[in-house]
Amino acid sequence: xxxxxxxxxxxxxxxxxxxxxxxxxxxxxxxxxxxxxxxxxxxxxxxxxxxxxxxxxxxxxxxxxxxxxxxxxxxxxxxxxxxxxxxxxxxxxxxxxxxxxxxxxxxxxxxxxxxxxxxxxxxxxxxxxxxxxxxxxxxxxxxxxxxxxxxxxxxxxxxxxxxxxxxxxxxxxxxxxxxxxxxxxxxxxxxxxxxxxxxxxxxxxxxxxxxxxxxxxxxxxxxxxxxxxxxxxxxxxxxxxxxxxxxxxxxxxxxxxxxxxxxxxxxxxxxxxxxxxxxxxxxxxxxxxxxxxxxxxxxxxxxxxxxxxxxxxxxxxxxxxxxxxxxxxxxxxxxxxxxxxxxxxxxxxxxxxxxxxxxxxxxxxxxxxxxxxxxxxxxxxxxxxxxxxxxxxxxxxxxxxxxxxxxxxxxxxxxxxxxxxxxxxxxxxxxxxxxxxxxxxxxxxxxxxxxxxxxxxxxxxxxxxxxxxxxxxxxxxxxxxxxxxxxxxxxxxxxxxxxxxxxxxxxxxxxxxxxxxxxxxxxxxxxxxxxxxxxxxxx
Amino acid sequence: xxxxxxxxxxxxxxxxxxxxxxxxxxxxxxxxxxxxxxxxxxxxxxxxxxxxxxxxxxxxxxxxxxxxxxxxxxxxxxxxxxxxxxxxxxxxxxxxxxxxxxxxxxxxxxxxxxxxxxxxxxxxxxxxxxxxxxxxxxxxxxxxx
Numbered sequence: 140x141x142x143x144x145x146x147x148x149x150x151x152x153x154x155x156x157x158x159x160x161x162x163x164x165x166x167x168x169x170x171x172x173x174x175x176x177x178x179x180x181x182x183x184x185x186x187x188x189x190x191x192x193x194x195x196x197x198x199x200x201x202x203x204x205x206x207x208x209x210x211x212x213x214x215x216x217x218x219x220x221x222x223x224x225x226x227x228x229x230x231x232x233x234x235x236x237x238x239x240x241x242x243x244x245x246x247x248x249x250x251x252x253x254x255x256x257x258x259x260x261x262x263x264x265x266x267x268x269x270x271x272x273x274x275x276x277x278x279x280x281x282x283x284x285x286x287x288x289x290x291x292x293x294x295x296x297x298x299x300x301x302x303x304x305x306x307x308x309x310x311x312x313x314x315x316x317x318x319x320x321x322x323x324x325x326x327x328x329x330x331x332x333x334x335x336x337x338x339x340x341x342x343x344x345x346x347x348x349x350x351x352x353x354x355x356x357x358x359x360x361x362x363x364x365x366x367x368x369x370x371x372x373x374x375x376x377x378x379x380x381x382x383x384x385x386x387x388x389x390x391x392x393x394x395x396x397x398x399x400x401x402x403x404x405x406x407x408x409x410x411x412x413x414x415x416x417x418x419x420x421x422x423x424x425x426x427x428x429x430x431x432x433x434x435x436x437x438x439x440x441x442x443x444x445x446x447x448x449x450x451x452x453x454x455x456x457x458x459x460x461x462x463x464x465x466x467x468x469x470x471x472x473x474x475x476x477x478x479x480x481x482x483x484x485x486x487x488x489x490x491x492x493x494x495x496x497x498x499x500x501x502x503x504x505x506x507x508x509x510x511x512x513x514x515x516x517x518x519x520x521x522x523x524x525x526x527x528x529x530x531x532x533x534x535x536x537x538x539x540x541x542x543x544x545x546x547x548x549x550x551x552x553x554x555x556x557x558x559x560x561x562x563x564x565x566x567x568x569x570x571x572x573x574x575x576x577x578x579x580x581x582x583x584x585x586x587x588x589x590x591x592x593x594x595x596x597x598x599x600x601x602x603x604x605x606x607x608x609x610x611x612x613x614x615x616x617x618x619x620x621x622x623x624x625x626x627x628x629x630x631x632x633x634x635x636x637x638x639x640x641x642x643x644x645x646x647x648x649x650x651x652x653x654x655x656x657x658x659x660x661x662x663x664x665x666x667x668x669x670x671x672x673x674x675x676x677x678x
Numbered sequence: 679x680x681x682x683x684x685x686x687x688x689x690x691x692x693x694x695x696x697x698x699x700x701x702x703x704x705x706x707x708x709x710x711x712x713x714x715x716x717x718x719x720x721x722x723x724x725x726x727x728x729x730x731x732x733x734x735x736x737x738x739x740x741x742x743x744x745x746x747x748x749x750x751x752x753x754x755x756x757x758x759x760x761x762x763x764x765x766x767x768x769x770x771x772x773x774x775x776x777x778x779x780x781x782x783x784x785x786x787x788x789x790x791x792x793x794x795x796x797x798x799x800x801x802x803x804x805x806x807x808x809x810x811x812x813x814x815x816x817x818x819x820x821x822x823x
Contacts, residue, residue: 272693272744284722288693291745362695362719403698489698493793526793528775602701609702613796622794632776640748 156207164204171200188616192447193405194607201562209565214460218555222463224456224568226514227479231555238517239542240317240483244269244294245529246642248304251294254532255309261536262543265517266309267317269293270327275363277323280646289643297650302330303337311335312345317393317483317517322365324352325378332386342386349390349439349483352378355416356395358592360402360601368589375420376427379434390439392420393483400443401489403605406450409443410571411578412597414461418579419588421470431470435477444506445487449567451506452558455513457571458482484510485519491526495621496633499523504541511545512558518542528635684808687735689717689726691754694744699771703739706797712804723753730758730766736808737767739800747774747782755786767807771795
């Protein structure tokens, strides 16, 4: 396969401003620089560090002539048109709001089913399943390594019977489901489809949802992998092939920056490593014989939203522009749907504090607003108690209400990409694009993301950034309210959800019941579905 | 007393892969002059105790965010005792519900650090506890807060 160089960001001279206007703006800028320097000489700034939460330098002021070389059509454009900087839908949020999709899962399948129904009853519009750790690794609840873990970090799913209980009374032709499952994704995907079929739903026409299925970010950040990278990539490209043939409305992967950021990366690293991961999946898919336009439209993304408002918005806008450019120019995709970067956002868990936990509602609101202004397709807002435990029902509801208030009361949905054209936001977006292409080139030099991971490059970059941030926090260069500023000495603990260790015994008992009652012979005799890459079948 | 005289094992029991905290603590202890060994992910109690004994460490720091602390942490202190290694100081950090803290301390976890801890507090804690232990106040002090 030939791999073209990433496009050098060719800039044309602006046609927005005439040279006279540019000159006048430059003169005004000089006047401002003089004026602010005079004031600063008398009274110095109240602090010295005005960088983002990722320690990105932020200009004091961006003026029009500084972005005069950004092309208003080929780099910014309009929503629904290449390069999609301003959004993928021509109708923005007037056509359809983002999907409110709260990540949930704890205890038994019955416990989580009740939480799903509670969230749907309160206006949630999609499901998102958190599985417990043994399921993420493919261990049964009675495995020695599952001791203490059952139902703690997510819902315990050992069998199809558990999966049926999880979605009991929830029509899978009417709700889309996202599943945070990676190493064992093929198994849980199969179970989900089996539940849908048993409900009488036509999986070829009516089932939609998303598998996280992003193994590369497991090596980078989340670390819940089973197999080595290359073998894992084969499992994933096989699923691309299966789904585009049998479950065409399914998003086969959610290429995730979220965990990279939670592991301590900067916003730019999150953006760059996630896009480069996406490119790796595209390259492996093409090498597996698939046509890029058969599977690329079903690739989806998942980003974090941290506290630094404009940095986040610029990140989402940059992500769309970079992906469209790479898909069209580097991989030769012809279908516009292959160029569109669709993404889910989760507000930053790592930004929340155990201290004065109600402050977390405010943080989450700012982060959710950034995601919406950045044009997210779906959103999870964290509950205020998530540094302490999985959320209580009440706190989960407040988190959902946060999204509903933004959607229905703030008015930010009325106009698409309302920050587009802001000198500052366009400049920041461009810096994100340029910075990401620099990282992409570095990873290309390793031979690709798998090779870069094997060399430990992105892992080191993330860890160094995490340690720098910790130092900046401990040296009070970065202030976190309630932690190193405005601290309360005596805080009252809040009530949290407690998952008892007794659950494990019940879960193991019900799993043994399934094992005792099933017909193992029938399971062995059932032939596997033969998968043929759809690209090969049609071309 | 500087940290350089002490060897510390930072270990991750449980299945979760959240190693940001463990690695930051390991690096901060290293920068403070301790000799630090990091176990890597998904270590069983048996593996952690074997490493602690073989490496002859003064203290073991356990990082766990999976929720399995009630089962795995007491197993580690039990195994240390069975191997006559109770003089090794055991501390922990992670997402530990308030109600689990006292039972864990009773099982021999000397100190539990919660979200929001600064690394300097961990360094100061180890200096204090290990210098106290060097003065002859060893295993018996492990149940003191």
